[in-house]
Amino acid sequence: xxxxxLVLFAASAVAMxxxxxxDTESAVSGDAASKVYVAPGKHDEFYNFVSGGFNGQVSxxxxxxxxxxxxxxxxxxxxxNGYGYSEETKDMLKTSAxxxxxxxxxxxxxxxxxGEHDGRWLFANANNTPRVARIDLTTFxxxxxxxxxxxxxxxxxxxxxxxxxxxxxxxxxxVPMGTEDVPINSFKQNFxxxxxxxxxxxxxxxxxxxxxxxxxxxxxxxxxSGKGPSHDWFFFSTYNTEQANTLLEVNxxxxxxxxxxxxxxxxxxxxxxxxxxxxxPSQYMHNVYNEETQNTNSVIENETIVLDPKDCPDMVYMIxxxxxxxxxxxxxxxxxxxxSGKLAALIPVFSFTKLQSAIQGKKFEGxxxxxxxxxxxxxxxxEVQKPGLGPLHTEFDGKGNAYTSFFISSEVVKWSIxxxxxxxxxxxxxxxxxxxxxxxxxxxxxxxxxxxxNKITKDRYLPTGPELAQSAQLYSIEGDKxxxxxxxxxxxxxxxxxxxxxxxxxxxxxxxxxxxxxxxPYVSMGEKATKVVRNGNRVDVYMTAIRSHLTPDNxxxxxxxxxxxxxxxNLEQDWDVPHGFAVKNAxxxxxxxxxxxxxxxxxxxxxxxxxxxxxxxxxSALHQEMQGYMRVSPRGSNVPLKFGxxxxxxxxxxxxx
Amino acid sequence: MNxxxxxxxxxxxxxxxxxxxGSNEEKKDTTQTPPPAAAAPAAAAAEDAKGHGxxxxxxxxxxxxxxxxxxxxxxxxxxxxxxxxxxxxxxxxPGWKGVTDRRSPEWIMxxxxxxxxMLDKDxxxxxxxxxxxxxxxxxxxxxxxxxxxxxxxRKNDGKN
Numbered sequence: 001x002x003x004x005x006l007v008l009f010a011a012s013a014v015a016m017x018x019x020x021x022x023d024t025e026s027a028v029s030g031d032a033a034s035k036v037y038v039a040p041g042k043h044d045e046f047y048n049f050v051s052g053g054f055n056g057q058v059s060x061x062x063x064x065x066x067x068x069x070x071x072x073x074x075x076x077x078x079x080x081n082g083y084g085y086s087e088e089t090k091d092m093l094k095t096s097a098x099x100x101x102x103x104x105x106x107x108x109x110x111x112x113x114x115g116e117h118d119g120r121w122l123f124a125n126a127n128n129t130p131r132v133a134r135i136d137l138t139t140f141x142x143x144x145x146x147x148x149x150x151x152x153x154x155x156x157x158x159x160x161x162x163x164x165x166x167x168x169x170x171x172x173x174x175v176p177m178g179t180e181d182v183p184i185n186s187f188k189q190n191f192x193x194x195x196x197x198x199x200x201x202x203x204x205x206x207x208x209x210x211x212x213x214x215x216x217x218x219x220x221x222x223x224x225s226g227k228g229p230s231h232d233w234f235f236f237s238t239y240n241t242e243q244a245n246t247l248l249e250v251n252x253x254x255x256x257x258x259x260x261x262x263x264x265x266x267x268x269x270x271x272x273x274x275x276x277x278x279x280x281p282s283q284y285m286h287n288v289y290n291e292e293t294q295n296t297n298s299v300i301e302n303e304t305i306v307l308d309p310k311d312c313p314d315m316v317y318m319i320x321x322x323x324x325x326x327x328x329x330x331x332x333x334x335x336x337x338x339x340s341g342k343l344a345a346l347i348p349v350f351s352f353t354k355l356q357s358a359i360q361g362k363k364f365e366g367x368x369x370x371x372x373x374x375x376x377x378x379x380x381x382x383e384v385q386k387p388g389l390g391p392l393h394t395e396f397d398g399k400g401n402a403y404t405s406f407f408i409s410s411e412v413v414k415w416s417i418x419x420x421x422x423x424x425x426x427x428x429x430x431x432x433x434x435x436x437x438x439x440x441x442x443x444x445x446x447x448x449x450x451x452x453x454n455k456i457t458k459d460r461y462l463p464t465g466p467e468l469a470q471s472a473q474l475y476s477i478e479g480d481k482x483x484x485x486x487x488x489x490x491x492x493x494x495x496x497x498x499x500x501x502x503x504x505x506x507x508x509x510x511x512x513x514x515x516x517x518x519x520x521p522y523v524s525m526g527e528k529a530t531k532v533v534r535n536g537n538r539v540d541v542y543m544t545a546i547r548s549h550l551t552p553d554n555x556x557x558x559x560x561x562x563x564x565x566x567x568x569x570n571l572e573q574d575w576d577v578p579h580g581f582a583v584k585n586a587x588x589x590x591x592x593x594x595x596x597x598x599x600x601x602x603x604x605x606x607x608x609x610x611x612x613x614x615x616x617x618x619x620s621a622l623h624q625e626m627q628g629y630m631r632v633s634p635r636g637s638n639v640p641l642k643f644g645x646x647x648x649x650x651x652x653x654x655x656x657x
Numbered sequence: 658m659n660x661x662x663x664x665x666x667x668x669x670x671x672x673x674x675x676x677x678x679g680s681n682e683e684k685k686d687t688t689q690t691p692p693p694a695a696a697a698p699a700a701a702a703a704e705d706a707k708g709h710g711x712x713x714x715x716x717x718x719x720x721x722x723x724x725x726x727x728x729x730x731x732x733x734x735x736x737x738x739x740x741x742x743x744x745x746x747x748x749x750x751p752g753w754k755g756v757t758d759r760r761s762p763e764w765i766m767x768x769x770x771x772x773x774x775m776l777d778k779d780x781x782x783x784x785x786x787x788x789x790x791x792x793x794x795x796x797x798x799x800x801x802x803x804x805x806x807x808x809x810x811r812k813n814d815g816k817n
Contacts, residue, residue, distance in 0.1 A: 527734075547740075571736065574794045
């Protein structure tokens with residue numbers, strides 16, 4: 001009996017070598033567990049930043065363990081810590097259309113210097129209400145959100161150039177430029193796609209829309225910048241070059257080839273700087289969080305610079321690409337551009353060198369709305385034949401290999417860039433979307449692992465009713481063959497992801513905010529500075545929190561309908577000692593206040609009564625004692641304003657105005 | 658309890674800590690701090706009176722340094738006053754009146770800058786923890802902040 005499982009195991013390992021497995025157990029070989037085991041107290045090797053899709057957030061996992069480390073609120077409200085609810089952060093979600101408290105977050109890109117991760121910022125796109133966010137990697141906090149005008153479906157975003165000169169935003173849904181009211185079926189005449197280039201300040205990370213390139217109405221799907229020799233170029237995949245505005249499932253799948261749009265962004269930059277662009281009135285919101293004052297500064301911008309390829313020769317070219325390409329990925333050398341035609345039965349690989357000589361030699365097959373279309377064969381390095389069904393995305397290991405996800409045939413295929421031969425294939429469970437190799441879209445991939453972010457979960461975990469967590473799968477790519485190591489459930493619906501070695505971020509992770517540098521206008525610098533101030537119907541409560549009491553913790557003289565602002569300063573200066581703050585019947589959220597921070601919750605009591613408030617984040621042995629009361633009296637009554645912690649009734653009384 | 662017993666308890670505490678501490682780092686710390694058991698008990702007690710940390714010899718000035726004392730008061734207001742009164746009344750932590758008589762200058766500065774290690778190893782700090790039942794938060798004081806605080810405590814105790 002003892003030998004039996006061993007035999008079974010050996011048999012299954014052989015089976016895996018010999019044919020494509022669709023069976024879960026047979027796909028995992030013996031040492032997988034030890035390769036993902038991170039002992040208690042030990043740290044993971046990589047930070048894995050994973051887009052949240054329809055939850056609008058970004059989650060952070062450790063690799064290889066697949067453990068969830070944090071969820072960073074970006075485009076969606078987060079009642080858990082008050083992001084988007086607190087007075088300090090609510091304007092982060094402001095747009096030109098008002099407050100938009102949710103979005104669909106698809107892609108992430110870590111900032112780069114010389115084509116390698118520099119560990120400074122993480123950029124995130126919002127697909128639904130077009131926006132791009134910047135997250136600081138010392139605090140893991142969203143610092144800036146800029147809205148993209150003249151755009152719908154900001155999908156081919158937020159991919160960046162090699163020195164983070166620009167973050168791009170390309171429209172999946174073409175829309176009319178400006179504000180003209182036009183019929184939907186005038187798509188061909190009036191709808192445009194735009195590729196926006198957002199400049200990033202080298203020192204502060206501050207974003208600014210530098211220019212928008214106006215392109216014919218079509219769907220810009222994904223994009224990646226060139227590298228090394230192709231540094232000056234950006235490549236966007238397109239579909240719906242049929243320009244359908246209804247039943248795209250059929251009508252946008254008519255042509256055998258769509259395009260890869262090749263944009264010379266250096267040239268575009270020159271045109272923009274030399275005044276070749278037209279100024280177009282366009283309203284968009286720009287929200288910047290200030291770490292010192294802990295407030296969001298929201299500014300409405302009113303204009304963009306639009307570059308029309310008609311006025312800007314040699315700026316944009318089209319490369320035909322079969323069929324409805326999705327991923328548009330550039331290999332680490334910058335020479336090869338992979339278009340993954342999701343309805344094609346092959347993978348075309350384009351050569352940057354060939355593209356350049358085709359442009360020099362004007363080897364065009366025609367034009368698309370005036371933009372030269374390079375002959376397919378003239379730009380083609382070659383095709384990967386019969387790779388699988390439904391190629392979507394490609395990542396690279398830096399050793400000359402590419403890994404492409406296949407949605408329809410549910411597998412990852414490893415192939416050689418040079419000779420375009422398939423080397424290995426491994427099933428995914430099920431229907432993989434994006435892939436991620438750590439550093440896999442930079443000049444220097446770290447390799448080692450590959451994560452498949454699957455779209456369909458089915459039977460992978462214990463069932464949880466109709467809605468299931470999306471599954472991610474970790475593979476080792478160290479050997480010739482891919483080895484499935486681990487399944488782990490994820491938060492939201494991950495699309496693209498990034499990973500960076502832990503040692504590039506961990507040492508600079510911020511532990512506390514220095515309270516002596518707290519410039520929030522409502523800070524209480526110590527309990528002595530706490531107070532309650534009435535101004536008409538507005539009441540400002542300057543409160544402090546420290547293990548384990550709130551000051552003031554007794555407040556009287558508040559009336560129904562008052563706008564009460566609790567400005568809570570956490571006086572702690574120790575790592576991992578946040579305090580929470582919640583008040584009964586508050587109609588919004590709680591606050592989580594990090595050490596040294598001041599955060600504000602607005603509360604409008606609608607009924608007379610006693611309102612307990614308390615710390616929600618277990619902070620000490622006396623956490624359960626960290627509570628207080630606010631007395632709310634009927635409007636028109638004459639209860640004087642009174643507040644304090646542990647003071648005799650007569651003390652610290654101020655008259656109500 | 659005489660001094661010998663205190664030292665004995667302190668040593669036992671650190672030995673048992675070393676034996677259950679998991680990481681090498683912690684072990685390194687503990688092996689450095691306690692003096693060998695065979696050393697003269699009086700010397701060990703003197704060490705102990707200074708607590709655990711980098712401050713081994715603090716020079717006091719007479720009269721007190723008014724500038725430092727006033728800087729210390731500012732730090733006190735923001736980082737200490739929530740829990741410590743200036744009288745001898747205990748709030749969350751003990752009142753500060755008389756603290757400079759109860760503790761050595763080194764012990765005070767070590768405790769306010771190296772709080773966690775002191776709470777883990779120092780017998781006096783642990784005895785206070787049993788009274789207060791709240792671990793004193795590490796308030797991230799700089800060395801100068803700690804010196805300023807000490808001067809403010811001396812002022813509060815009427816020292817000159």
